[in-house]
Amino acid sequence: DAKTTQPPSMDCAEGRAANLPCNHSTISGNEYVYWYRQIHSQGPQYIIHGLKNNETNEMASLIITEDRKSSTLILPHATLRDTAVYYCIVRVALTGNQFYFGTGTSLTVIP
Amino acid sequence: GAVVSQHPSWVICKSGTSVKIECRSLDFQATTMFWYRQFPKQSLMLMATSNEGSKATYEQGVEKDKFLINHASLTLSTLTVTSAHPEDSSFYICSARPSVFQVTQFFGPGTRLTVL
Numbered sequence: 001d002a003k004t005t006q007p008p009s010m011d012c013a014e015g016r017a018a019n020l021p022c023n024h025s026t027i028s029g030n031e032y033v034y035w036y037r038q039i040h041s042q043g044p045q046y047i048i049h050g051l052k053n054n055e056t057n058e059m060a061s062l063i064i065t066e067d068r069k070s071s072t073l074i075l076p077h078a079t080l081r082d083t084a085v086y087y088c089i090v091r092v093a094l095t096g097n098q099f100y101f102g103t104g105t106s107l108t109v110i111p
Numbered sequence: 112g113a114v115v116s117q118h119p120s121w122v123i124c125k126s127g128t129s130v131k132i133e134c135r136s137l138d139f140q141a142t143t144m145f146w147y148r149q150f151p152k153q154s155l156m157l158m159a160t161s162n163e164g165s166k167a168t169y170e171q172g173v174e175k176d177k178f179l180i181n182h183a184s185l186t187l188s189t190l191t192v193t194s195a196h197p198e199d200s201s202f203y204i205c206s207a208r209p210s211v212f213q214v215t216q217f218f219g220p221g222t223r224l225t226v227l
Contacts, residue, residue, distance in 0.1 A: 032214060043115075043204045043218035044155070087154075097208055097216060098145065101155040 004088045009106045012082075018075040020105050022088030025069040031092050033064060034099070035073045037084040037107075044087065047073065078109045114138050115207050117219035124195055125227055132190045132222045134205030140185035141207035145216065146178075149202040161188045185210075195226040 005023040012018040024033065032051050036044040048055055048062045050071075055062040061074040075082055087104040091097060114137040124130050134144055142163050147155040159180050160168045167180035179191040188207075192199055202223055208216040 034215060036218075038155075041202070041221070041223075043117075043206075043221045046113075046215055046217055049215055097143065097214075098157055098160055099155075099206075099216065100157060101147075103154050 004090055004102050006086070006088055006102060006105045008103065009108070011108050011110055012075075012078045014080060014109050014111050015077055018078040018082065018107060018109070020073040020075075020086050020088075020107065021070065022073070023070045024088070024090045027068050027090050028092075031090045033062065033068075033071050034089040034091065035060070035062065035086065036089065037082075037086045038104075039081075039084045045084075047086075078107075080109050080111065083107060083109045113209060113217040115205065115217050115219040117203075117205055117222050119222060120220060121223040121225075123225045123227065126196055127194055129191055129193045130195055130224060132192075132203055132205075132224075134188045134190070134207070134219055136186045136207040136209070136217075139207070139209040141188075142185060142210050143208045143216075144182060144188040145206045145208075146180060146188075146190050147204045147206070149204060149221075155204060158190075192224065195224070197226045200224055200226045 034049040035047040038044045048060050050062045064071045085104040085106050089099050116135045118133045144161040146158045149155045158173045161180045161182040163182045169175045182188040202221050204221040206216040206218040
């Protein structure tokens with residue numbers, strides 16, 4: 001599986017957009033990019049996933065570069081409840097589908 | 112949709128005893144469930160993949176005789192920590208992959224195990 005690199009921590013002002021980057025330069029053509037977040041002492045929460053097109057849902061937007069070597073998760077209007085550790089995972093779908101978590105980005109939304 | 116529950120949410124036990132943790136998919140069937148362990152201030156570590164009706168597949172370094180996994184139905188997987196010791200104290204999290212939406216998986220709320 002392709003490895004991912006994320007900044008260990010980020011701050012974002014409440015109400016502003018939070019842009020969380022993820023580098024996955026060794027991604028292969030059939031690997032999806034998944035984003036999950038984990039609020040303290042809870043199980044991870046699914047946010048969004050994509051293969052090569054940009055994706056948007058009610059929680060966030062996922063922007064994947066054309067070469068697929070990096071992606072950005074965008075929380076359009078961050079709230080205090082978005083404070084969490086955000087994990088970017090790259091994995092081939094439908095084959096085992098085991099997720100191997102990296103260290104993620106600890107996002108702190110500041111009032 | 113896609114709700115996963117775990118029971119208990121926390122448990123305290125004495126060293127040497129066994130503890131069973133249940134993971135249930137509430138509104139979907141899951142042919143595959145996963146078990147993770149998370150120590151304080153660390154990331155999730157995959158322990159094993161649980162397939163309904165077959166033996167679990169354990170990650171390297173995870174003792175299969177210590178962490179017994181049973182996936183007896185399409186909605187239930189159990190993890191039994193046998194002869195628990197204080198170093199087994201951790202946050203145990205399961206996830207399930209819906210058969211229909213196979214590209215992703217959904218996580219339970221976790222079980223906090225403390226071994227005295």
